């Protein structure tokens with residue numbers, strides 16, 4: 001019984017797959033035959049980069065960089081990639097573009113696989129993954145305080161390599177240490193130094209990109225329009241980002257971190273209300289994030305909300321205490337709440353590793369665990385009234401497994417004009433909010449339940465957040481805000497999500513797209529379509 005099932009199942013799935021996709025399969029064969037003829041480095045055979053479903057490593061290569069189990073389990077059961085090209089050399093990526101375009105296959109680009117909607121590893125039409133995770137060299141030049149970082153390097157690897165060279169240099173990017181810098185930077189990329197140094201892309205000075213014709217371009221040869229577009233506009237639409245040249249930033253040898261927790265019973269509402277009024281105006285060396293979570297307090301089954309105030313200060317305790325005393329004394333920060341450490345140790349602190357963890361953990365390229373989740377985002381332009389906070393707490397206590405994060409802007413973010421890069425959420429935004437529901441049951445009922453919950457919460461928050469457009473953060477990708485099937489060719493639909501992600505920069509992005517990829521080869525459910533030429 002067990003034996004016959006295990007023999008039958010693979011056959012069944014091959015049958016289910018091949019019936020609707022007969023033409024695609026022959027296109028796939030043509031594509032696979034095309035690849036070896038179009039790459040240029042005989043010392044790195046492209047055959048070693050190709051995984052089709054018959055390869056015993058196919059499944060593990062597919063799942064290794066695929067973070068959201070909600071998307072992965074669904075895609076895994078319905079439509080997997082026809083092939084994965086895990087490039088070992090840039091010419092493998094060039095060949096993949098050339099051959100996929102020639103035979104009309106849709107490709108998905110993947111670096112770290114953390115896309116919230118899994119657009120780097122799933123699609124509702126047959127597709128091939130161009131996986132860039134092996135292209136991950138990091139070359140640091142301390143003389144010029146710059147580095148070239150390939151797309152598949154993780155944020156953790158980048159932090160580690162910088163710290164190997166210097167304890168007073170750093171790079172402003174995300175808190176999670178397994179993000180691929182390819183996807184992460186191109187969507188903006190932010191972390192606890194955002195108020196001092198802005199986003200990752202604000203510290204990018206050059207890039208290498210493979211265009212739709214397979215050419216490798218740098219800033220000069222791609223031109224300022226494309227270089228503008230890939231900084232905040234999302235990589236997928238314009239080509240394959242191979243590497244970024246970044247400018248390192250200078251940090252003190254010691255930074256200070258802290259975390260204070262307050263429940264509703266301990267006055268969290270008043271404190272958050274005060275935080276909303278001050279956190280975006282504090283000294284730009286100081287970043288205080290809040291993360292409210294719903295918890296069951298006091299052991300009697302009563303629910304409450306507990307808010308963590310997590311701080312990062314580019315300086316030491318004495319000055320931190322003076323600043324907090326002057327601007328936010330209600331926080332009640334005490335000297336013994338403050339922990340001084342090097343910047344590299346602070347990356348471990350933010351990533352949630354226990355005190356004393358070796359920094360070698362930054363070299364772990366894959367997350368320690370994966371969850372099912374759905375995330376939405378908002379921007380706050382006015383202090384939320386207490387009634388709004390109370391609505392939020394009530395909704396949170398009804399929803400299981402919800403986790404919210406509010407991040408202050410201001411500082412450097414308010415100094416950079418909206419049009420400077422494609423990333424448009426600058427001055428006037430006081431806070432960015434992330435709402436995440438997560439769960440561990442694998443069932444469509446669970447998915448439906450949690451996703452409905454977070455959509456309700458999002459609706460309830462509408463009065464307190466940006467509107468017309470209701471702005472959203474591209475790195476927190478959310479297909480609910482508009483998508484056109486697997487293929488963003490409808491300009492009217494793209495204008496809707498485009499305005500939310502990019503505000504008026506969307507139109508310039510669409511014009512750049514029309515210049516460099518008029519046939520819309522590089523696309524996904526929420527990419528930028530070419531500006532219609534009428």
Ligand SMILES: Cc1cc2nc3c(=O)[nH]c(=O)nc-3n(C[C@H](O)[C@H](O)[C@H](O)COP(=O)(O)OP(=O)(O)OC[C@H]3O[C@@H](n4cnc5c(N)ncnc54)[C@H](O)[C@@H]3O)c2cc1C
Pocket residue numbers: 067108109110111112113114115116118119120121132151173174175176178179180181182183184185186187188189190191234235236237239240241242475476524
């Ligand atoms: C646990 C977790 C924590 C996070 N924390 C933060 C945070 O602190 N700050 C923050 O800003 N964001 C954060 N994010 C969001 C993260 O920045 C985005 O999910 C980002 O897109 C991930 O990049 P990736 O390369 O890992 O993902 P991928 O899924 O590989 O790529 C994301 C998108 O970029 C495209 N892409 C990837 N590589 C390339 C390339 N070389 N050229 C062109 N297009 C490409 C993909 O097709 C996809 O559409 C977090 C996400 C997770 C899951």
Ligand SMILES: *[C@@H]1O[C@H](CO)[C@@H](O)[C@H](O)[C@H]1NC(C)=O
Pocket residue numbers: 063072073076077
């Ligand atoms: C994907 O499907 C395979 C069977 O085809 C299964 O073994 C594997 O556990 C699945 N992975 C996920 C993440 O659901």
Ligand SMILES: *[C@@H]1O[C@H](CO)[C@@H](O)[C@H](O)[C@H]1NC(C)=O
Pocket residue numbers: 298300302
């Ligand atoms: C739990 O909540 C109920 C209703 O609000 C309240 O009467 C009770 O005192 C609470 N219990 C504790 C231990 O706080």
Ligand SMILES: *[C@@H]1O[C@H](CO)[C@@H](O)[C@H](O)[C@H]1NC(C)=O
Pocket residue numbers: 339355356
């Ligand atoms: C972390 O560990 C160091 C020693 O390894 C210790 O001095 C310090 O107090 C610890 N900090 C916390 C917050 O536990």
Ligand SMILES: *[C@@H]1O[C@H](CO)[C@@H](O)[C@H](O)[C@H]1NC(C)=O
Pocket residue numbers: 484485486487490493
């Ligand atoms: C794109 O969206 C429009 C409007 O919702 C719809 O009419 C059209 O069929 C969609 N196209 C695709 C390819 O899904």
Ligand SMILES: *[C@@H]1O[C@H](CO)[C@@H](O)[C@H](O)[C@H]1NC(C)=O
Pocket residue numbers: 106125487489490
């Ligand atoms: C994308 O959508 C357009 C317009 O709806 C359609 O003509 C085209 O065939 C679609 N392409 C793919 C690959 O689905």
